[in-house]
Amino acid sequence: MTTYAAPGTDGSVVSYESRYDHYIGGEYVPPAKGQYFENPTPITGQTFTEIARGTADDVEKALDAAHGAAPGWGKTAPAERADVLNKIADRMEENLEKLAVAECYENGKAVRETLAADIPLAIDHFRYFAGAIRAQEGSLSEVDDNTIAYHFHEPLGVVGQIIPWNFPILMATWKLAPALAAGNAVVLKPAEQTPASIHLLMSLIGDLIPPGVINVVNGFGVEAGKPLASNKRVRKVAFTGETTTGRLIMQYASENLIPVTLELGGKSPNIFFADVADQQDAFYDKALEGFTMFALNQGEVCTCPSRALIQSTIYDRFMDDVTARTQAIKQGNPLDTETTMGAQASNDQLEKILSYLDIGKQEGAKIRTGGERADLGGDLSGGYYVQPTIFEGDNKMRIFQEEIFGPVVSVTRFEDYADAMKIANDTLYGLGAGVWSRNGTTAYRAGREIQAGRVWVNNYHAYPAHAAFGGYKQSGIGRENHKMMLDHYQQTKNLLVSYSDDPLGFF
Amino acid sequence: MADRVGLTPEAADLLRRLRDQHGPLMFHQSGGCCDGSAPMCYPDGEFRTGGSDVRLGELDVDGQPVPFWMSESQYEYWKHTHLTVDVVPGRGSGFSLEAPEGVRFLIRSRLLTDAELTELGEL
Numbered sequence: 001m002t003t004y005a006a007p008g009t010d011g012s013v014v015s016y017e018s019r020y021d022h023y024i025g026g027e028y029v030p031p032a033k034g035q036y037f038e039n040p041t042p043i044t045g046q047t048f049t050e051i052a053r054g055t056a057d058d059v060e061k062a063l064d065a066a067h068g069a070a071p072g073w074g075k076t077a078p079a080e081r082a083d084v085l086n087k088i089a090d091r092m093e094e095n096l097e098k099l100a101v102a103e104c105y106e107n108g109k110a111v112r113e114t115l116a117a118d119i120p121l122a123i124d125h126f127r128y129f130a131g132a133i134r135a136q137e138g139s140l141s142e143v144d145d146n147t148i149a150y151h152f153h154e155p156l157g158v159v160g161q162i163i164p165w166n167f168p169i170l171m172a173t174w175k176l177a178p179a180l181a182a183g184n185a186v187v188l189k190p191a192e193q194t195p196a197s198i199h200l201l202m203s204l205i206g207d208l209i210p211p212g213v214i215n216v217v218n219g220f221g222v223e224a225g226k227p228l229a230s231n232k233r234v235r236k237v238a239f240t241g242e243t244t245t246g247r248l249i250m251q252y253a254s255e256n257l258i259p260v261t262l263e264l265g266g267k268s269p270n271i272f273f274a275d276v277a278d279q280q281d282a283f284y285d286k287a288l289e290g291f292t293m294f295a296l297n298q299g300e301v302c303t304c305p306s307r308a309l310i311q312s313t314i315y316d317r318f319m320d321d322v323t324a325r326t327q328a329i330k331q332g333n334p335l336d337t338e339t340t341m342g343a344q345a346s347n348d349q350l351e352k353i354l355s356y357l358d359i360g361k362q363e364g365a366k367i368r369t370g371g372e373r374a375d376l377g378g379d380l381s382g383g384y385y386v387q388p389t390i391f392e393g394d395n396k397m398r399i400f401q402e403e404i405f406g407p408v409v410s411v412t413r414f415e416d417y418a419d420a421m422k423i424a425n426d427t428l429y430g431l432g433a434g435v436w437s438r439n440g441t442t443a444y445r446a447g448r449e450i451q452a453g454r455v456w457v458n459n460y461h462a463y464p465a466h467a468a469f470g471g472y473k474q475s476g477i478g479r480e481n482h483k484m485m486l487d488h489y490q491q492t493k494n495l496l497v498s499y500s501d502d503p504l505g506f507f
Numbered sequence: 508m509a510d511r512v513g514l515t516p517e518a519a520d521l522l523r524r525l526r527d528q529h530g531p532l533m534f535h536q537s538g539g540c541c542d543g544s545a546p547m548c549y550p551d552g553e554f555r556t557g558g559s560d561v562r563l564g565e566l567d568v569d570g571q572p573v574p575f576w577m578s579e580s581q582y583e584y585w586k587h588t589h590l591t592v593d594v595v596p597g598r599g600s601g602f603s604l605e606a607p608e609g610v611r612f613l614i615r616s617r618l619l620t621d622a623e624l625t626e627l628g629e630l
């Protein structure tokens with residue numbers, strides 16, 4: 001058991017600077033308008049650093065740097081780019097504890113998760129794309145004996161990336177690693193709720209990357225995100241967030257005729273067939289943990305298993321067991337490695353979750369456990385904490401249809417397989433789903449029938465590189481976390497070559 | 508007269524300030540993750556609505572309307588509830604106009620009564 005000292009205090013493994021400018025062309029550049037905004041930790045609500053408040057002028061400066069760097073970077077050998085990615089991974093591994101504590105402090109999530117998941121996954125992600133780009137091959141088509149079509153992968157050039165606040169370093173990595181591997185230069189805008197941890201990362205890895213290949217512009221969406229997303233000088237925009245902003249980004253992209261990749265969330269069903277309770281064994285225990293995964297990262301995950309569907313014949317017993325498991329969640333100082341659930345990322349996020357607890361009650365959903373804001377006392381009273389909450393209700397209720405993005409699961413029962421599929425697919429979204437069964441056929445059929453891009457079978461919330469991640473329906477466009485993401489950062493050059501010396505005879 | 512969407516005095520004050528800076532305004536209700544389920548405020552016309560959207564109503568700010576939109580598919584799941592646009596301290600993301608002010612629009616909901624549902628009908 002360890003409780004890490006808060007960054008910047010005595011005995012801490014890491015410190016933030018008191019202020020961060022934009023990172024442009026390999027150096028720190030003050031914002032053109034000279035303005036900064038405060039960055040609080042959700043753990044206590046106290047400000048710990050201030051951040052450049054970027055505007056269109058700063059975005060243009062970052063794009064200048066990126067356009068300066070892109071041609072050279074795009075022509076480096078894949079082995080050279082892979083080497084840079086591997087070195088980034090090594091440097092992150094050497095500083096894993098620092099990064100994990102820093103991200104915990106900025107986002108509010110439990111440090112046990114950043115130590116065991118966020119940062120190790122980010123490290124592996126860079127290594128995966130280092131390998132993927134080395135292994136990528138173009139293709140050729142022998143059209144006829146004299147005519148050969150060669151297909152080359154070429155980078156897009158300069159791309160814009162807008163990062164969410166729920167996994168500040170991992171989500172940045174999901175976008176940076178394939179973009180850099182493919183040979184692009186990047187202008188990246190972190191979320192305004194979590195703008196600092198990416199700068200801490202850049203302070204560790206900046207010397208490994210040619211200046212201008214990664215540029216970080218901070219600021220608010222309307223002031224810095226929009227000038228980036230609507231810019232004529234980006235060849236692609238990648239965004240993780242929600243549907244209205246996703247549509248707006250597509251609208252801007254349509255004006256510039258550029259592609260987008262979007263990851264826009266979900267309302268993921270986690271389905272427990274009766275046979276999971278056939279035995280009281282390790283698998284049953286795993287299923288109970290699988291249900292409780294709704295509390296991972298305080299529920300602030302696009303694939304949060306926020307709808308649990310439980311077969312009627314085991315409903316009462318299963319609910320007793322998962323309620324006990326949920327009540328065993330340990331809330332406390334996120335910097336304590338014993339804490340299993342931390343703080344919500346911001347005050348408005350807290351308020352939104354509370355508004356959903358309110359409408360859930362009004363709609364007649366029954367609270368099995370939780371249902372209130374949590375006051376953890378002392379300094380933590382200023383932080384943003386919610387009790388892990390289980391609602392029981394009906395899939396038509398709004399708490400079953402909207403991503404609350406908090407530690408709240410809405411549970412309903414189903415009678416048979418057909419009923420389970422009907423409820424599971426009765427949603428606007430299709431990002432993730434979970435299927436739990438000891439019967440391989442049931443699990444396979446359900447996995448194929450659910451309209452979602454990622455179906456976890458007998459597990460949940462695993463995000464290994466090499467497993468494609470992305471949405472069906474209104475959950476977005478594109479597949480991250482897999483070599484197929486390289487395609488989203490490349491364009492195909494076809495060289496159509498004639499090896500015949502003879503004229504066609506047309507003219 | 509019944510309506511589907513209203514606003515608090517604090518939200519009205521904020522809309523006045525934003526209108527002074529940006530001109531006529533609109534809302535589009537978001538769904539999905541991160542800052543989803545939040546109402547997004549834009550200069551009117553910035554977000555292009557289309558056949559997949561419904562207009563829930565207009566917020567009256569000193570006689571000047573602020574239209575409130577939502578995607579039709581989302582409305583299917585929301586149509587039994589009344590929405591009130593409120594504002595809380597915070598740091599919203601997305602491109603909503605109020606974020607730099609250190610505040611965030613927030614939706615508070617209640618069930619529409621049977622009388623209201625009868626009066627309003629469906630969109």
